Amino acid sequence: MKKIIYRISILLITSVFLLVAYLSTIGVETDKFNDQIKNRIKNVNQNLEIELKKIKLIFDPFNFEINAKTFGPKLILQNSVIELETIESFISLKSIINKEFSISNLDISTKSVEIKKVISFFRGITRNPKLLILENFIKEGFLIADIKLEFDKNGNVKNNYNIKGFIKNTKINFLKKHKVDKINFIFNISQKETNIDKIQLSYNKLELFFEKILIKHNEKDFLVN
Numbered sequence: 001m002k003k004i005i006y007r008i009s010i011l012l013i014t015s016v017f018l019l020v021a022y023l024s025t026i027g028v029e030t031d032k033f034n035d036q037i038k039n040r041i042k043n044v045n046q047n048l049e050i051e052l053k054k055i056k057l058i059f060d061p062f063n064f065e066i067n068a069k070t071f072g073p074k075l076i077l078q079n080s081v082i083e084l085e086t087i088e089s090f091i092s093l094k095s096i097i098n099k100e101f102s103i104s105n106l107d108i109s110t111k112s113v114e115i116k117k118v119i120s121f122f123r124g125i126t127r128n129p130k131l132l133i134l135e136n137f138i139k140e141g142f143l144i145a146d147i148k149l150e151f152d153k154n155g156n157v158k159n160n161y162n163i164k165g166f167i168k169n170t171k172i173n174f175l176k177k178h179k180v181d182k183i184n185f186i187f188n189i190s191q192k193e194t195n196i197d198k199i200q201l202s203y204n205k206l207e208l209f210f211e212k213i214l215i216k217h218n219e220k221d222f223l224v225n
Contacts, residue, residue: 023059030055033068036103037087041075043155045125049076052087064093068103077124082117085109108147115141115170141170141183164188179204192217 034052041050051074058067069088074081086109095102116138123131145165150158170183185199194217199210216223 023057024061025058027056027058030057033089033103037070037089037106040103040106040149040151040155043151044149044157045077047077048125050074051076059093060090066091066093075121077121080117080121080124082113082121083111085111104151106147106149106151108149110143110145110147110165112142112144112168115143115167118143137172137174139171139173142168144168159191162188162190177204182207 031052031054033055037052037055038050041048053070053072055068055070058069060067067088067090069086071086073084073087075084086107088107089103089105091103116135119131119135119138122128123135143165145163148162150160152158164187166184166186168184171179171181172183173179180201180203182200182202184201186197188195188197194215196213196215197211199208199213201208214225216225
């Protein structure tokens with residue numbers, strides 16, 4: 001009898017170990033979370049749609065959470081499309097076991113996207129006429145960004161968002177006499193401040209470099225260091 005119990009215990013432990021190893025390395029694919037992600041995106045803007053493929057779930061045994069990740073999604077606003085690299089979320093194992101799981105955070109990574117296309121896309125979301133002026137000034141350039149969003153219990157975006165990335169090979173023409181090109185910099189944006197680092201640009205063929213610019217936000221204006 002002891003041998004049978006011992007063998008069953010070894011079999012169960014081995015099975016659990018293999019299952020955890022499988023889920024933490026290979027994972028499983030599902031479309032179970034697609035509707036939740038779509039609803040979270042809708043909470044950002046009702047006109048915003050997202051095209052999703054199946055989501056891959058990877059178990060993190062150290063933090064007891066599930067990493068839900070999808071590759072190649074697309075944000076759609078009317079006829080404008082922004083291609084993304086990945087969207088992922090971290091979901092606690094406890095909430096899944098209790099059947100109370102919901103996506104409370106999204107990490108969004110973009111592909112290399114034309115800046116004019118990004119500005120046009122956000123102009124469609126915000127209806128801000130200032131973005132149209134900016135879009136006309138920018139002639140070329142690319143952007144890559146990582147966006148972190150958290151949602152409250154009602155699904156609304158919290159104010160602790162973070163956006164970081166870099167701008168590459170951007171060109172701006174304010175007037176014929178003022179040409180700014182070869183613009184490259186790293187940025188990090190939160191609700192309270194914007195950090196811009198390693199700024200390189202050419203102004204009327206004069207090469208310029210700035211180590212850092214810090215912009216602090218408040219309700220009425222900006223403080224620039």
